[in-house]
Amino acid sequence: MATDSLELVLLGTSSPIHTPHRFGPSQVITDGRTRIMVDTGWGSTLRLYQAAMPPQSIDAIFITHLHSDHTTDLADFLVMRWVGGVRGPIQIYGPAGTSRMVKGFQEAMAADTKYRLDHHGEKLWSGGLSADITEFEAGEEPMVVAEIGGIVVKAFEVDHRPVKPAYGFRLEKGGHSIVISGDTNPCPGLLAGAKGADILVCDSMNQAMMKVLENQLRTAGNEVQASLLEDAHTYHAPIEAMAETAQQAGVKHLVVSHMMPPVPVEQEAQFVAGLDRVFEAKITVGRDLMRIALG
Numbered sequence: 001m002a003t004d005s006l007e008l009v010l011l012g013t014s015s016p017i018h019t020p021h022r023f024g025p026s027q028v029i030t031d032g033r034t035r036i037m038v039d040t041g042w043g044s045t046l047r048l049y050q051a052a053m054p055p056q057s058i059d060a061i062f063i064t065h066l067h068s069d070h071t072t073d074l075a076d077f078l079v080m081r082w083v084g085g086v087r088g089p090i091q092i093y094g095p096a097g098t099s100r101m102v103k104g105f106q107e108a109m110a111a112d113t114k115y116r117l118d119h120h121g122e123k124l125w126s127g128g129l130s131a132d133i134t135e136f137e138a139g140e141e142p143m144v145v146a147e148i149g150g151i152v153v154k155a156f157e158v159d160h161r162p163v164k165p166a167y168g169f170r171l172e173k174g175g176h177s178i179v180i181s182g183d184t185n186p187c188p189g190l191l192a193g194a195k196g197a198d199i200l201v202c203d204s205m206n207q208a209m210m211k212v213l214e215n216q217l218r219t220a221g222n223e224v225q226a227s228l229l230e231d232a233h234t235y236h237a238p239i240e241a242m243a244e245t246a247q248q249a250g251v252k253h254l255v256v257s258h259m260m261p262p263v264p265v266e267q268e269a270q271f272v273a274g275l276d277r278v279f280e281a282k283i284t285v286g287r288d289l290m291r292i293a294l295g
């Protein structure tokens with residue numbers, strides 16, 4: 001049943017490198033009826049089943065930016081939604097390049113789509129993996145890009161250079177708001193987008209813990225991966241800086257996600273140690289399949 005309030009369901013709270021305990025960045029925002037998925041990180045389709053929200057129950061997908069950790073499960077999502085019995089296209093909203101990416105996933109699955117149509121005939125929708133794709137542009141001030149079942153979705157530009165465009169999203173209903181930072185450094189767009197938000201789901205890097213991980217990789221002889229992780233420091237801010245922006249924006253609840261490194265449960269306290277000196281309101285370290293309801 002639809003309500004005037006919103007619930008956040010975290011599907012994946014990790015970052016690009018696969019780990020067994022946290023999956024790729026993705027979340028669902030719902031009012032109890034409409035379900036909006038933001039990003040389709042690796043493993044997110046499996047997580048939808050674990051959250052009892054199968055792909056065929058998702059009303060629309062919004063993509064923050066076209067980095068692989070936010071997108072690659074889309075192929076699996078499209079196939080599972082289709083064989084789940086849906087007879088119509090999924091709405092997908094994303095930055096420039098989204099259309100090309102979706103068409104690529106559809107093309108990669110073209111043989112599979114044909115095999116299944118040949119085999120199952122009219123039991124499956126002839127449109128296969130079709131999607132209605134909207135590529136949008138937004139600036140630093142949150143701009144309405146869609147209204148899905150009474151949930152207003154606004155986009156704002158964030159600073160994830162050299163990845164451009166990159167966006168965050170602000171979902172609103174009944175005076176409530178849930179903001180997804182996307183991947184970003186602190187920037188005017190994030191400050192404007194997160195203003196007064198009930199929840200900010202925040203891209204998070206603990207630099208000291210990242211250095212420990214980089215040294216471990218180097219000691220183990222994996223120089224390339226250690227060096228790639230070091231490069232990531234330029235476009236993900238230290239978590240203290242993100243918390244400062246959240247404080248300035250008057251965010252009521254900071255949900256730490258996109259964790260770099262993707263620490264196990266036992267190290268969550270260490271990941272956010274000292275953050276309460278910068279951010280005065282509630283802090284939650286996100287976990288896959290965690291649900292946070294507003295109101």
Ligand SMILES: [Zn+2]
Pocket residue numbers: 015016025067069070183258
């Ligand atoms: Zn990412």
Ligand SMILES: [Zn+2]
Pocket residue numbers: 065067160163183
């Ligand atoms: Zn990214």
